[in-house]
Amino acid sequence: MSIFPLENPVPTDRALVADFYENEVSFGFKFVIVFNWVIAAFVAAIASTVISGRDSSIPMLASVGVLNFLTLLQILLAPYPKWMLISSLLIFIPIGFIAYFLIRKKNTNEGI
DSSP: OOSSOOSSOOOSSHHHHHHHHHHTSOHHHHHHHHHHHHHHHHHHHHHHHHHTTSSOSHHHHHHHHHHHHHHHHHHHHTTOOHHHHHHHHHHHHHHHHHHHHHHSOOOTTTTO
């Protein structure tokens, strides 16, 4: 909120909240939210992979799946734009696999 301050206060009438978020909240504010999802997916994937011993991608998929579910729940309960819904569906799993492949244990004969 301090990076992208709102010019008008959030309305208390629930019928006006969706229009407020669509028109009054800047794109930068919404982009920061999506970027936070990327960071959360990356950190969760690294933490779950390290805790599990870096052998399997299943803990990474579980932690990233929980994050994806909670994000979708938040998007459905609050008035977010459709592009944020689509980005939340496309971000978590690829970012999780990127983090997993960066820190997983590599087989010794993989380089052959």
